[in-house]
Amino acid sequence: DIQMTQSPSSLSASVGGRVSVTCRASQDISNSLAWYQQTPGKAPKLLVYAASRLESGVPSRFSGSGSGTDFTLTINSLQPEDFASYYCQQYYSTPETFGQGTKLEIK
Amino acid sequence: QGRLVQSGAEVKKPGASVKVSCKASGYTFTRHYMHWIRQAPGQGLEWMGIINLSGGATSYAQKFQDRLSMTRDTSASTVYMELSSLKSEDTAVYYCARKNNAFDIWGQGTKVTVSS
Numbered sequence A: 001d002i003q004m005t006q007s008p009s010s011l012s013a014s015v016g017g018r019v020s021v022t023c024r025a026s027q028d029i030s031n032s033l034a035w036y037q038q039t040p041g042k043a044p045k046l047l048v049y050a051a052s053r054l055e056s057g058v059p060s061r062f063s064g065s066g067s068g069t070d071f072t073l074t075i076n077s078l079q080p081e082d083f084a085s086y087y088c089q090q091y092y093s094t095p096e097t098f099g100q101g102t103k104l105e106i107k
Numbered sequence B: 001q002g003r004l005v006q007s008g009a010e011v012k013k014p015g016a017s018v019k020v021s022c023k024a025s026g027y028t029f030t031r032h033y034m035h036w037i038r039q040a041p042g043q044g045l046e047w048m049g050i051i052n053l054s055g056g057a058t059s060y061a062q063k064f065q066d067r068l069s070m071t072r073d074t075s076a077s078t079v080y081m082e083l084s085s086l087k088s089e090d091t092a093v094y095y096c097a098r099k100n101n102a103f104d105i106w107g108q109g110t111k112v113t114v115s116s
Helices: none
Strands: A004-007 A010-013 A019-025 A033-038 A045-049 A062-067 A070-075 A085-090 A102-106 B003-006 B010-012 B018-025 B033-039 B046-051 B058-060 B068-073 B078-083 B092-100 B102-106 B110-114
Touching (some): A010 A019, A019 A033, A019 A085, A019 A102, A033 B102, A045 B102, B003 B092, B003 B102, B010 B018, B046 B092, B058 B068
Antiparallel strands (some): A019 A070, A062 A070, B018 B078, B033 B046, B068 B078, B092 B102, B092 B110
């Protein structure tokens, strides 16, 4: 199985600020990497697929980068609705594994 | 655009089985694979398995191999996930999710509580 190591597990930031979350795969997954946002009590929402492609309707302040084993999700100009949990996921091979998650809190 | 609507919350005793449904609408049902993912309280996301909605072939995560079954009813655009021999550790929210590159559409989740 491919292991996905996500960091940090939590971070705090201010409205208007910028944050980055990283995800490392235990083997080369090319660009088969997605990022999801989840708020309490809700299903995850797709933000980015193919490592850097923004899902339709997702604000441009979200961006993804990387390929191979190292990936980054960056959020610019943080808005109040961005404070949530974020997960990376590889879909290069089954089982399709997720990172442990990153909880973004307001400073 | 598409929508997935899941069945309601369930409470089961250890050793019992649970069957959760996921009804799709707004897109061609058989065009995409469906996956099931679960989330234990306060925990992360765990992939359980996949079903090919066209042919019905399935693939399950190793830990669920002997007690998980996924089926579909193409006439009703509905997918089913049945988990047997339930344990307290199976208490979680279960999600169906459409695969289109990544998981672009998710059901609202079904809370399954396993308690004696």
